[in-house]
Amino acid sequence: MLNRLLFSHQRPAQLLVAIFGALIGLLLLLGALQLYFDFRAVLNGSSDLNSAQYLVINKEVSLINTLFGGKNGFSERELSELKKINGVKNVAPLTSSQFSVSVSMSAEGMQGMPGMSTDLFFEAVPDNFIDVEGDVFHWQEGDSLVPIILPRDYIKLYNFGFAPSQGLPQVTEGIVRLARFNINIRTKTGTNVFKGKLAGFSERINTILVPETFIDYANEQFAAIKPGTKTPNRVIIECEGTATSELVDYFSQNGYETSAEALRNSKLNSFLRVIMNVLVGIGCVILLLSLLGFLQYSQLLLSKSSYELETLIRIGYDYKKMGMKYMKYYSIIYAGIYVISISALWIFKGYFASYLKGKDFDLPAGLSSSVLISGFCFTLLFLVINAFSVFSGLKRLAK
Amino acid sequence: METVFTNSSPISVHLQINMRIDFKNVIPIPLADTPLSPDTCWKKETILDSQNNYLVEAPSGTGKSTLINIIYGTRPDYEGTVLLDGKDIKDFSIAHWTNLRQTFFSAVFQELRLFPQLTAIENIRIKNNLCATLKEEEIIFMAEQLDVAHRLNQKCGTLSLGQQQRIAIIRALAQPFKFILLDEPFSHLDEANSRKASALISNACQKNQAGLLLTSLGPNTYFNFTGKIVI
Numbered sequence: 001m002l003n004r005l006l007f008s009h010q011r012p013a014q015l016l017v018a019i020f021g022a023l024i025g026l027l028l029l030l031g032a033l034q035l036y037f038d039f040r041a042v043l044n045g046s047s048d049l050n051s052a053q054y055l056v057i058n059k060e061v062s063l064i065n066t067l068f069g070g071k072n073g074f075s076e077r078e079l080s081e082l083k084k085i086n087g088v089k090n091v092a093p094l095t096s097s098q099f100s101v102s103v104s105m106s107a108e109g110m111q112g113m114p115g116m117s118t119d120l121f122f123e124a125v126p127d128n129f130i131d132v133e134g135d136v137f138h139w140q141e142g143d144s145l146v147p148i149i150l151p152r153d154y155i156k157l158y159n160f161g162f163a164p165s166q167g168l169p170q171v172t173e174g175i176v177r178l179a180r181f182n183i184n185i186r187t188k189t190g191t192n193v194f195k196g197k198l199a200g201f202s203e204r205i206n207t208i209l210v211p212e213t214f215i216d217y218a219n220e221q222f223a224a225i226k227p228g229t230k231t232p233n234r235v236i237i238e239c240e241g242t243a244t245s246e247l248v249d250y251f252s253q254n255g256y257e258t259s260a261e262a263l264r265n266s267k268l269n270s271f272l273r274v275i276m277n278v279l280v281g282i283g284c285v286i287l288l289l290s291l292l293g294f295l296q297y298s299q300l301l302l303s304k305s306s307y308e309l310e311t312l313i314r315i316g317y318d319y320k321k322m323g324m325k326y327m328k329y330y331s332i333i334y335a336g337i338y339v340i341s342i343s344a345l346w347i348f349k350g351y352f353a354s355y356l357k358g359k360d361f362d363l364p365a366g367l368s369s370s371v372l373i374s375g376f377c378f379t380l381l382f383l384v385i386n387a388f389s390v391f392s393g394l395k396r397l398a399k
Numbered sequence: 400m401e402t403v404f405t406n407s408s409p410i411s412v413h414l415q416i417n418m419r420i421d422f423k424n425v426i427p428i429p430l431a432d433t434p435l436s437p438d439t440c441w442k443k444e445t446i447l448d449s450q451n452n453y454l455v456e457a458p459s460g461t462g463k464s465t466l467i468n469i470i471y472g473t474r475p476d477y478e479g480t481v482l483l484d485g486k487d488i489k490d491f492s493i494a495h496w497t498n499l500r501q502t503f504f505s506a507v508f509q510e511l512r513l514f515p516q517l518t519a520i521e522n523i524r525i526k527n528n529l530c531a532t533l534k535e536e537e538i539i540f541m542a543e544q545l546d547v548a549h550r551l552n553q554k555c556g557t558l559s560l561g562q563q564q565r566i567a568i569i570r571a572l573a574q575p576f577k578f579i580l581l582d583e584p585f586s587h588l589d590e591a592n593s594r595k596a597s598a599l600i601s602n603a604c605q606k607n608q609a610g611l612l613l614t615s616l617g618p619n620t621y622f623n624f625t626g627k628i629v630i
Contacts, residue, residue, distance in 0.1 A: 001521055001524065001528070002525065004517070005514055005525075008516050308514060311512045311513075313497075314500065314508070314512060315500065315512075315529070315570070316501035316529055316574065317497070317529060318494070319493065398493045
């Protein structure tokens, strides 16, 4: 009976618009949040899809350097500056060989391959930067075989560029791994020969790598350069995820160069962030509008029912009890909005996840608890604001 | 609630009362500039108590409803002080007024203030549910007395003014009270119904040991008025 009086001036259409707005707004906002939590792994680089990014940087080679032989190396200070940048996990110099070296392969070295020899250079990075699987990339003094890592691109260059033009057969990674070759280090006093074998291919570092222990040993032995005394020309950076824009800016400010391809992810990254921010923004605006819609609706209901409310108050009804009746009603609506938007999001997420699964991309299942909690908090905040509006409106009538 | 006081008012004659309303220099702001009659209750010390029946007989537009609304706490636009058992009613909280209207003051409003979308009996029940005073048979008995029993299940909005007035009177009796405020309660009733309604009201007042204040455009002979208020 009391409810019939309190709600006798309902306008369902207006209420539906407000409910619809709140649903869309909450869905967008929570969807963006969920997207954020799902891709945070990707964006911050803790998923295996896009693990920590490695960047090899060097200083720009200028004409002046070329003509006058200016220094192009990274100083200790510059290295420690790099380490301080947000998103940088580790920084290490690439140690390059300071001796002249050639690699030769005798005709017996590999079935069907002609004998060949080529001048080369080596570089080395600390072991923790190596992305070749297996425990094969080690060398210590006295070892007969020196493991070498080549960029994966090299075998493609050979197979599709060099081999056809020279009438040579194409090779597979497996075949190349079987090859044994001589590493000839020439010094003033003669040539030192080591045996070499291919330990693997790297996509991370675009250079010819040998173990750091070997470079240090050979530099000291054959070029009389003690380890760590030569300023490195190239530096490898391990990022916590894709390179941050801060890092990219730092590079351009200091004239450091890196592969543009490597930074593409960070552009994609910031693009994703922009999209999410836009989604959050739109969700917030819609949610705010729907909150206003609800407030307006509840105020309208109060003012349309002002005769009933005033009369009830006059015959001794407690305005707080009437307010509780209204709030019970709105709580049910808000709870419905919460449940519906969460379940809609859950369904969307399911579709999205199965779509991405077809693309070899595993999203964590279900919704994150943070999304559930923030959705609940938003709903609660709505309820509190609405309750405040209803009770103050009723109190005005009761005075 | 027992108060002993020396009566200085020309209206109240009882020394021992249960409840007392003091008007101290009260004047409704809209009446502030109009000339007042010499024996008016405005701008004076006027005392009402719950052991008397008061008649406020005056032409329309002189502030009868205003007087009732001031006592009932629904009109704050007056100068002066109204005390209920010595306490300024302007200091009462909303909750206190709610309590007073459930247990202390009952009222039949001039504009009746029924709910047109509810049936007649629902209009009575909505008050009775709150105060749990009348049994269902008592409601029906009263409705029979006032000749509206056959209309109880009809929407109030479809009843005649006279019928609505009788429903409003029954509703006012569906609560305990110490003072009942009747604002032209019989304006749409014939003499027979007025007399029956008065009997019901008097009965209830007796049962509740309550006072009564009735406003009327003309003389009213249905009650034993012990006090008269001129405005």
